[in-house]
Amino acid sequence: MTTPTTTTTTPTTTTPTPLTAPRPDETPAPTPAAARAVDVVKTYGRGEAAVRALDSASVTIPSGRFTAVMGPSGSGKSTLVHALAGLDHIDSGRILLGNTDLTTLSERERTLLRRERLGFVFQAFNLVPALTAAENIALPLTLAGRRPDPAWRAELVDMLGLGGRLEHRPAQLSGGQQQRVAIGRALVARPDLVFADEPTGNLDSRSGAAVLAFLRDATRSLGQTIVMVTHDPVAAAYADQVVFLSDGRVVDELAAPTAESVLARMARLDAPEGA
Amino acid sequence: MWRLTLANTVAHRSRLALTWLAVALGVAFVAGSLVLTDTSSRLLDQQFRTSAAGVDLTVRTGAAFDSAMGVEVQRDPVPADVADRVADAPGVGQVRRVASGAGQLQVRGQVVAPKGPTLLSSWGEAPFTAYSLRSGRAPRHDEVVLDAATARAQHLSLGDTVTVSATGSRRLRVVGLAGIGDADGLPNSAVVLVDLPTAQALLGLGSGLSSVEVVGADGVSVPDLRSRLATSLGARYAVTSGQDAAAASADAAKESITYLRVVLLALAAAGLVVGAFLIANTFGIVLAQRSRELALLRAAGATGRQVFASVFGEALLVGLAGSLSGTALGVGAAYGLRGLAQGAGLALPDGPLTVTAQTLAISVGAGTLVTLLASLAPARRAATVAPVEAMRASDPAPHAPGRLRLVSGWVLLALAAAGLVAAALLRTVAGVGVGAALLMTALVVLGPVVAPRLAQAVGRPLDRAGVPGQLARASAVRNPRRTAATVTALALGLALISFVTVLGSSAKAITAGGTEAVTADLLVQSSRDEMLGGLSPEVARRVAALPEVEAVSAVRFGHWLDKGTTSALTAVDPATLPRVATVTMTGGRLSALDRGGVVVAEKVARERGLRVGDTLAMTFPRDGEQHLPVVGVMSETTAQALSTSYVLSRATYAAHYTEDVDATVYVALARGVDEARARSALSAAVADFPNAEIRDQAEAAAARAAAVEQVLGLVTVLLGFAVLIALLGITNTLALSIVERTREIGLLRAVGMTRRQLRWMVRAEAVLVAAVAVVVGVVLGLGLAAATLAGLSSGTEVVLNVPVGQLAAVVVVAVVAGLAAGLLPARRAARLDVLTAVTTQ
Structure with missing residues (x-):
């Protein structure tokens, strides 16, 4: 039997940083951008049936901020985030994570990069059912053949309110608890960037609010960069800024959003279609 | 509903493909066996008729x-x-x-x-x-x-x-x-x-x-x-x-063809039984994956009976398709089987194949029936899916094994163990058969309880290999019924193989041994190893005339009817036999044979209550039923050295038989004669008899063992076939469970599991399942072989001979094959697109 080569990792440019201090940009460049998409084009299908999901979309995700991506169904918001996370190929344009151009990486390099530098929270089916909560949290590290820093893990568990639930399996946890475990997993490797795809989509409003508050706190107190896709204006209001997409392009940005202001912008985006 | 069934079968054809293959392979074996034996019989008939x-x-x-x-x-x-x-x-x-x-x-x-x-x-x-x-x-x-x-x-x-x-x-x-x-x-x-x-x-x-x-x-x-x-x-x-x-x-x-037919059909049946597990598993998994769809049907007004019929109809379609292609394949398989059987030393005539309507009917019928029976339980489960399942967000967790299963399983196991021990102690082979049947039933019932636990234990070393290893172990344990079916199928095949290996090796030890009583330096036997031997009596006469030879004694064999049952006897020369073998009598004297009469083995004397002075009715081909006085009782070692339990003098033999061929000429060399020189002298003396082969004791033992080995080889190769079907089961179960786990795999990939780690995980699961089956199969095979040998040995101690090397080879081959079975599903899993996988519903 062969042993998996979990110990080989691509060198990353991250350096350990104090927990609570905002993370200094890893690059000497003056722009404090965690990730950037430049003129990204992505087409699904061919010929007549071709759909241009991203039509030269460009966006900058500032470091240490909580960014929400919004847009009507089919606006390309999920495609954009998947592209930023290196989960999806793009037809043209560039995706930069710090100084790394994802479009030049091989499949294996992108996998290792996800493991080392990115965190994910999905809408549903976020955890591996066979593993306990603690094992699920540690998953990205154990896949890389490392162990979580005990102090950091303890702090995460404490903040997520998961003490006493660590030995439970996903089936024994509520939806909100499962999603908090997923957030713990996304944060445990101290990634450069956390992607959350409709993280409250399957939760009731109280559990959803707790999850969103936690994501906001992670940015405020830990300086964690987070990108969240949502279609819920209330969820978007937890973010520091909102990026609006329509027909595959970034059409607007909104700083310090509230539910009302987001709703108003959304209404404006929808208007031309409805007229 | 019937149109829905047809549409479903076609839609799920890739998932049912391996089921079809399993049915086809099993049926091919059945059809091949029938075609081969029919053909051989017909060719022999023709040969004698013309x-x-x-x-x-x-x-x-x-x-x-x-x-x-x-x-x-x-x-x-x-x-x-x-x-x-x-x-x-x-x-x-x-x-x-x-x-x-x-x-x-x-x-x-x-x-x-x-x-x-x-x-x-x-x-x-x-x-x-x-x-x-x-x-x-x-x-x-x-x-x-x-x-x-x-x-x-x-x-x-x-x-x-x-x-x-x-x-x-x-x-x-x-x-x-x-x-x-x-x-x-x-x-x-x-x-x-x-x-x-x-x-x-x-x-x-x-x-x-x-x-x-x-x-x-x-x-x-x-x-x-x-x-x-x-x-x-x-x-x-x-x-x-x-x-x-x-x-x-x-x-x-044709008599040997009748035996061959029984053996081949028994092995084909083993293949079909193993296939049945695979079929049941596939239907179980496919239906579990479709439980929401079935619930939707129920919610839309389909009755449980309709759902059952629909699933059963699918099984019928797959069974028919598999059986038909299997029958076609079987005609080709007959050629392969003939080659294998001929390689194992069976004289089967070559010639065009005979395919009878009966063969077609049996093959198609058996394949379809097995498929239908195997799909019965999954179909019943499908029919009980509640309509509300359609609304449920997540797939229901597999049921824990019920109390009834646990209790009945352990009771069966206890009965089986008690039965086997009792049969071994009481020395009845029939009892061993009953015990074995009980044991197999217990295995099937207890499988879902035992298989996951065994997987936990056997898979322990996997944990050290990190998350992929741990997950491989966890997913082998996750669905007990599924793992159990996969394991049981393979374990059954491996149990049969190890049973045959151990039994064969013990049989070889028995045939090769038992000659301690023979003191002859050299033996002359027919190189063709005919059943009754084939040496001209002239061979013994010429050898006896050599100056290098001190004593010669020839033995011959004959068949007789013992109250209608065919039995065998040995004819010896009471005067010369003691000079080439140590004859131990526990009653009477060997020399008394000269007056006509029979010497029987100790075991026979005890079983039939015979004593010196009693008479035994024997039916000879030449002169029918005769009543021979029992003039002596010989020890079991003497009987073993002489190959049968009944001994006549050569003179008595000549009165009852027309046959005039010797089986073995035992030769004791004169003092001081070099064996090599004696061999060349013997060779020269028997040069006119091309089939006369000069052997020492080791060579003679090897010749006897070779016959056992050839048959053993044939049976093992054919059992390998059942194992092949079981391995298809591993591939199938894994491939299907990967479809089921698409989202989980997508998630693992998203959070950084490399393709290599993923492939490793799937292969590790396959190897783990194979390893559990190896443990269960080899233990079962060994136990059954031990019980069978104990049951067979009355009087003499039959030694259990465990061929460690061969069993180790079986273990290694099975585990490597398990790895091979995981290759395809692993590749499939690794190829899943992360994004599609993670967003799949």
Whole structure:
């Protein structure tokens, strides 16, 4: 039997940083951008049936901020985030994570990069059912053949309110608890960037609010960069800024959003279609 | 509903593909076995019919039975004057005086060894025989006609000289080449035709004949002629119709095919049973994946019965499709099986295959039935899916094994264990069979409880390999019923293989051993290893005349009927046997055999309550039932050295048997004679008898073991087939569970599991399942073999011989095969697109 080569990792440019201090940009460049998409084009299908999901979309995700991506169904918001996370190929344009151009990486390099530098929270089916909560949290590290820093893990568990639930399996946890475990997993490797795809989509409003508050706190107190896709204006209001997409392009940005202001912008985006 | 069934089957064809394959493979085995044995029987029938095509009646000396263990009994010669009486009888048209038997052909000093017999016969022409000259002329004194096929294979042409031997031996000139009917020869045989006096001399018949063949005069009714001849010749002679005589000969030759058929069909059944597990599993998994769809059907108003019928219909379609393609495949498989069986030393005739309607019906029927039975439980489960399942967000967790299963499983297991131990102690093989059946049932019932626990234990080392290893173990444990079915199928196959391996190795040890009692330095035996041996008695005489030899004792074998059951006996020379073997008697004396009578083995004496002075009824071929006095009881080691439990003197044998061939000539060398020198002296002395082979004890043991080994090899190869189907089961279950786990795999990939780690995870699961099956299978096989041996051994201690090396090979092969079974699913999993996987519903 062969042993998996979990110990080989691509060198990353991250350096350990104090927990609570905002993370200094890893690059000497003056722009404090965690990730950037430049003129990204992505087409699904061919010929007549071709759909241009991203039509030269460009966006900058500032470091240490909580960014929400919004847009009507089919606006390309999920495609954009998947592209930023290196989960999806793009037809043209560039995706930069710090100084790394994802479009030049091989499949294996992108996998290792996800493991080392990115965190994910999905809408549903976020955890591996066979593993306990603690094992699920540690998953990205154990896949890389490392162990979580005990102090950091303890702090995460404490903040997520998961003490006493660590030995439970996903089936024994509520939806909100499962999603908090997923957030713990996304944060445990101290990634450069956390992607959350409709993280409250399957939760009731109280559990959803707790999850969103936690994501906001992670940015405020830990300086964690987070990108969240949502279609819920209330969820978007937890973010520091909102990026609006329509027909595959970034059409607007909104700083310090509230539910009302987001709703108003959304209404404006929808208007031309409805007229 | 039927249209929905059809649409579903077509839609899920990729998921059902391996089920189809499993059914097809199992059915191919069944069909192949039937086609092969049908074909062989038909070819043998044809062979004997053509050779007796124009004969109305055959006159032979009577015999109590025609054949035993596939060997035709030899009859006393028909005296020449009886043949004359037949020829002069009214109503008889033509007669042919026949001398025929088994012979040997040597070309340029080399023995021609066809897979079947070498037939030596006096020349005859139509209407008596189907022989026809292709070139040259009929044989006269010191001349021979060979079948054209053999002559071609041996590069012989007219004018060449060959040596033909039976009881005697002669050099003969080839004067003609014959065909048999349309064919150039007989399948697997060599045909040697000489004139009548030469045949009589070679076969040691004197002026006697093997048989007299009769063609009735024109206008005479054959049944009338038959009864007239029978009356005038008296009870000592048997008058049979030519076709009946041929059929009896064919039946003797077909006896081994009957055994082969039973063995092949039993192995095919094992393949089908293993396939049934795979089928049940596939349907179970596919239906679990479709439970929401089924619930939707129920919610839309389908009754449970309709859902059941729909699933059952799918099984019917898959079963039929698999059975039909399997039957077609089986015809091809028959060729492969024939090659395998011939490789294992069975003489099967070559020729075009026979496919009967019965074969088609049995194959298609068996395959379809097994598929339907296997789908019964999954279909019932599907029918009980509640309509609300349609609304449920996540798939329901698999049920934990119920209390009923646990209790009944353990009870069955306890019963099985008790039964096996009792059977082993009481020494009844039938009890072992019952225990084995109980054990298999317990295995099936307890599988879902035991398999996951075993997987936990066996998979422990995987944890050290990090998350992929841990996940591999976890997913092997996750669905107990599924893992259990996969494990059980493979374990069953492996249990059978290890059972056969252990049993065979013990049998080999028994056949090879048991000769401690023999003190002879050298043995002369037939290189062809015929059932009754095949040495001319002249061999023993010539060896005895050598100055290098101190003592010689020859033994021969015979079949007799023991209240209708075929049994075997050994004939010895009581005067010389003690000089080549240590004979231990526990009652009576060996020398008492000289007065006629029988010595029986200790075990037989005990079982039948026989003591010296009692009589034993034995039916011999030549003179029917006789009552022989028991004159002695021999120890089991002596019986083992002599190969049978009943011993006569050679003189007594000669009174009851016409056969005149020795099986083994035991040779004790004179003091101070070097073995190598003795060997060359012996070789020179028996040079006229090409089948006489000189062996020391080790070589003789090896020759006996080789026969066991060949059969063992055949059975193992065929069992490998069942294991192959079980391995398909691993591939299938994994592939299907990967479909089920698509989102989980997508998630793992998203959070950074590399493709390599993923592939490793899937393969590790496959190997783990195989390893659990290996543990269960080998333990079961060993246990059953031990119980069977204990059950078989009454009186003597039968030693369990565990072939560690071979079992280790089985283990390694199974685990590596498990790895191979995981390759395809692993590749499939690794190829899943992360994004599609993670967003799949």
